[in-house]
Amino acid sequence: MKLLVFPHSHFCEKARWALDFKGIPFEPVAVMPGLHLRTVKKLAPKSTVPVLINGDEVVQGADEIIHYLDRCHPLRLLTPTDTDARDACLALEHSMDARLGENIRCILYQTLINYPKFICHCFTYPMPRLKQLAFYLIYPVLRRKIYQTYVVSDAFVDEARRNFDLAMEELGQRISQQEFMVNDQFTRADLSVAAMLSLIVLPPEHPFPWGGLPDPKAQAFLDLYRDHPVSEWVGKMYRDHRRHRPME
Numbered sequence: 213m214k215l216l217v218f219p220h221s222h223f224c225e226k227a228r229w230a231l232d233f234k235g236i237p238f239e240p241v242a243v244m245p246g247l248h249l250r251t252v253k254k255l256a257p258k259s260t261v262p263v264l265i266n267g268d269e270v271v272q273g274a275d276e277i278i279h280y281l282d283r284c285h286p287l288r289l290l291t292p293t294d295t296d297a298r299d300a301c302l303a304l305e306h307s308m309d310a311r312l313g314e315n316i317r318c319i320l321y322q323t324l325i326n327y328p329k330f331i332c333h334c335f336t337y338p339m340p341r342l343k344q345l346a347f348y349l350i351y352p353v354l355r356r357k358i359y360q361t362y363v364v365s366d367a368f369v370d371e372a373r374r375n376f377d378l379a380m381e382e383l384g385q386r387i388s389q390q391e392f393m394v395n396d397q398f399t400r401a402d403l404s405v406a407a408m409l410s411l412i413v414l415p416p417e418h419p420f421p422w423g424g425l426p427d428p429k430a431q432a433f434l435d436l437y438r439d440h441p442v443s444e445w446v447g448k449m450y451r452d453h454r455r456h457r458p459m460e
């Protein structure tokens with residue numbers, strides 16, 4: 213199997229983790245942002261990664277990839293078989309993909325796009341040097357696109373911060389009473405929430421070599437949540453359930 217990714221993306225980490233969790237060998241293929249529009253749209257309806265390619269089969273979206281893997285590799289199921297638990301998992305996953313995943317992306321990109329070297333590392337690790345150089349050429353256009361798509365405006369970022377904080381509070385209450393998000397075992401709900409939050413916790417088991425954030429404002433956002441019970445829970449999910457696999 214091949215997995216098309218942006219190496220640093222939390223949605224891609226979600227799909228990678230599901231594959232690793234099941235012990236399925238795969239080749240992560242980093243796609244160049246901008247050029248990915250053509251590569252990905254040739255294969256799937258939207259332009260987003262992750263995209264899983266298994267022979268003739270193409271699956272787009274981390275959530276769909278987990279459904280697909282559970283169907284084809286039912287060992288270590290991530291989706292509960294019980295209907296109520298399944299519905300609860302999918303509802304939480306769907307909600308937190310947006311409330312955590314999309315908001316974090318908006319908040320962090322607001323300032324990190326001012327650091328081309330870091331953004332280049334995020335998108336092009338581990339591509340050859342020539343592709344990394346090409347990245348710098350397209351960066352001014354890419355930077356504008358990232359701002360328009362994900363950051364939008366300062367007011368949008370403020371709203372993202374409020375929504376993110378509310379989601380963290382809700383999750384904090386949930387895990388104060390139980391070990392896992394839904395029922396009493398590790399499911400796709402735990403994997404999804406932990407993968408979305410991996411961008412603020414930066415757990416050592418995460419396969420991407422972050423090397424620290426270059427921007428004080430982005431770092432201050434991470435620091436706000438460093439000792440949050442949900443961040444500690446994310447660290448535990450990574451320690452207990454993420455099989456480490458280097459990305460190269």
Ligand SMILES: N[C@@H](CCC(=O)N[C@@H](CS)C(=O)NCC(=O)O)C(=O)O
Pocket residue numbers: 218221222223224259260261262272273274275309
């Ligand atoms: N709901 C999708 C979201 C994936 C997503 O937003 N991917 C971003 C990277 S984090 C992307 O590919 N953006 C490029 C684009 O939209 O063309 C999933 O779960 O996979």
